[in-house]
Amino acid sequence: MLGPIAAKQKLFCRIYRTSVKPDCHAPWPQSATICWRLPFLTAAKDIAMKAIEQYKIITFTHRRTDLNGIGQFVLRPKTEEESVLEQLHAFKQQIGAKEIYYLSTCNRILFLVLAQKEDKGKAFKQKFMQTLYADLSEALQAKALKEAFLYEGLEAIDHFFRVSASMDSLVVGEREILRQLREAYQDNLEQGLTGDAIRLLMRFTVETAKRVYSSTRIGEKPVSVVSLAVSKLMQAQLPPSSRFLLLGAGQTNALFAKFLKKYGYHKVTVFNRSLKKAQELAQDFDGEGLLLSQLGEYRKGFDVVVAATGAKSALLTTELYGQLLGEEAASSKLLIDLSIPNNIEPAIAEQYPKAQYIPIESLRELAQKNLAFREQELERAKEVVEEQVDIFYQAFKERLIELALREVPIQVKAIRQHALNNVFKKELADLDEESLALLDRMMAYMEKRCIAIPLQVAKQNMLKED
Template sequence: MLQHVHVLTLTHRHAKLRDIGELVTAFEGDGQLEQRLAALRGSGLVDELYYMATCNRLLLLFTTRREVDAAFRQALLGDRTIDAVAAMRHLQGNKAIYHLFEVGSSIDSLVVGERQILGQFRKAYKQSRKWGLIGDDLRIICDRVSLASKDVYNNTRIGEKAVSVVSLAMQQMQKHHPKPGSRVLVIGAGQTNVLVAKFLKQQGLESVTVVNRSLDRAEALAASFSGGKAISLHDLSYYEEGFDVLVACTGSAEPIVTPKLFHWLLAGDDPGGKLVVDLGVPSDIAEETVEQYDFYYVGIEQLRSLAEENMSFRREEIKRSHGLLRVHLEEVEIAYRQRLLERALAHLPAEIKAVRQNAVDKIFAKEIAELDPEARELMDRILTYMEKRCIGIPMKAAREAILG
C-alpha cells in the first residue's frame, strides 16, 4: 500500500559526525538547498520530498515509483560524488514510516527522551511544505508522525530521569540551592561549559567568572552574564574573589585544581559550604583536593553511573512506546486508504449532478414543462434529496469496507 514511500538517512548510529556534516554541506552548501531539492522534484526523480538535517542526522523522506538503487543515490547530488551517499540507510514502506515514528518520539535520538527532535521534525516539515515539496501523501504521513510522537511523550515516561551528564550535574547543583547572588567560577569554555552557562542563566546566576587558556573564548562566554568576568587560566592562581560554586571541564591531561590552588581559591572561606562540579575527563579536580577538603563534590563517574541507571529506566519506557507506535502505523494505513478513496470518488458529485441536469433539461424536459409550480418545486426537492443520497451511500460503503 505504501511501498512508494522511502527514507534515505545517515545518522550517528551508522556514520561519523564528520561524514554527516559532509553530506549536509553537499545539500546545503552555498545556500542552495531549496534550489537543489526543487530540482530533484522537478526532474521527476521523486514525486514528493521532505528534508531534515540536525547535528547528528540527515534524513530524506520521499515518494517515488523508481527503484532506489546506486544510480538513484548518485542522482541526488547530480554530478557531485560524496562517499557518504552510499552509506545512507534505505527504508521503504511501513519500515520507513515506523523509522519516522522512532525519530519523532526520540527513540532513535542520540539522547533518548529529548523532545527537541519533534520540534526539529516539524520545522523541517514546515520548510519543505513552504517550498512546495510536500504533497498529499507526505502530509498524511508527517501529520501521523506528530500525533504518534505526542502520544509517546504524553503516555509514557520516556522523557523522565535525565541521561545527559550536564543535565544530571545541573540537577545536583539545584539540590545545593545556590542563591541568585552566588559566586560561580567556571573553568573551561568548551561546549560542555557553554551548556552549563545556559543553565546558570536560567537559574538567575549572573555573577560568573570564566577561566580558559584562550582569553577570548572566556570573554565570549562571560559576556552572556550581566556580572560576567573572564580571566586566563594562567592568572587563575592570582584570583582572589572566592567562589560558592565551581564548575570545571577542560581538556587538560593533568588536574587543574590542586590542593594548593583550591586553598587559594577559597579566599579564606570555609570549604564546607562549597559546591564543586568536575566534568573533566580526566578529572580537573585533583584526587588529593577531594580527600583533603570537606566540600560537596560531584564527579564525572558519579554522574555516568546515574546516567546509565536513568537510561535503563528509559529503555523500559521504549518498550511501551513501541506498542503505541504500532497502533499509529495501522492508523496511518487506514488514513491513507481513506484519502485514496476520496481521490477516487472526487468526481462522483459532479457526475451525479450532470445526470440530474441532463434528466431535467433534456430527457424529461417536456413533461417537466407541463407541471404546475408546486409540483415542480416538489420535484426539485426530491431530486436534491436523491442526489445527496446517491453521493453519500457509496462513500459510506467504501469507508466501512476500508475500516473493516
C-alpha cells in the first residue's frame, strides 16, 4: 500500500497525466515527466520555413525600370479626402494580406507584405499587380508585371536588409534610404497597416544597416559631385565671411546652399533666369537674388563662384570674369563648375592660373573612384547581411514559439481548477486540511517549475540545426 505522500503524488499524476515512481524522493519535477502533446515539435523546421515564406517583397527599382518609368507606378490618392495609406487598407483586404508596408522614393517603389500561406510565386505577384493597378491600362499593367521584382521568404529578408544598408541604391552607401525606411514604417504603423511580423523585421533591419555602416567603409568617401565640391571648398579653409556667387537656383545649387548654411557661410548672392527663384534661394543668407542678365553689372566682389545651370554655353567668360574681379587679386578665388556643358569658361584658368578652378569633369572622375571603393566594400557588407539574416531567422522562430505557446500558462491553470473543482472533487473531499494544503503546494510548485517546459523544449527542437 502506498504511503500518504505517495497517494497524494498518484492523485497529482492522475490530474496532470504524468508518470512518477512512488518510491522516488527526488525533487519535483525531476520525478515526473509532463507529456505535452505539441505536434509541431516534430516538424518545427518545416513550419518555420513555411511561416517565413509569408514575407513577400514586390518592388520596382532602377535595376530594371528607368526613373521616369518608376514614377508611373507610384500610388496616388484617388480622392482629396483619402490618402494613399488609407487606400492601402482596402487593398490589403482585397488580397487577403495580414500586414503591408509601402515605401516610395525617387528611384524605388517597395511593397513588403505578410501574405497568406497559400499565396506564392507568380500567381501571388499577378494577383497583387492586377488588384493594385486595376485602374492602369493593360499595357502598363503588363509592364508592371514584367518589371517588378518578387522576393519571398529569406530572400525578401535579405533584400530588405540590403536596401536599408544602401547596398541596392542607385548610389551605393548613401544613408538617406535608412531614414526613408524608418519614416515610411512609422507612417504605415500609424495607419494600422503593419503588425508584429513587420515590427520584428524592422527592428532587425535598422540593426543590420547600423552594423553595415559601423563595420564596413561603404558609406565613406563622397560620391556626389555636390558633396565632392563641398569637400574641395572645405579644403580651401575659407573664412565664414567669404562672398559667394551662385549662378543658377536649381536643385544642384539649392543643395550646395544647404551646405553653405550648415558650415556658417552667410554672404551669398544668387543669379538665376527666374528672379523669384533667385530671391527664394538667397533669402536665408545675407545676400540678394538677381537675374543672370545682371551678372555683368555686378561689382560687389566675390571669393567663390559656383555655377550650375542648364545653359548651353559658358555664362562666365574670361572677359566677364575680369570685370567681376575688378581690382581684387585672382589668387584667392575659387571657381566651381557643376554644369554640363561648362558654365565657367576653362580658358579663365589659363589666363588666371592663380585662381583655383574645379570643373565638373574632375569631380566626376573622383566620384567614380570613390564609388569603386564603395563597391569593394560591398563584399564585406554582404557577409554582414548574411549573418543578420541568420540571426533574424532564429529570432523569428523563437517568436513563432512564443505566439504558439502564449496560451499554455492560462490553460494549465484552467486545467488545474477544473480538476480540483470537478474531476477529482470527491477524492479531494476525503482529504484532511493538512493533506489538501500539501497537495495544493505540490501542484503550485509543479506549475511554477514546469509551465516553461513546453517553451524550452520547443525552442530546443526548433533552433536545433541539422
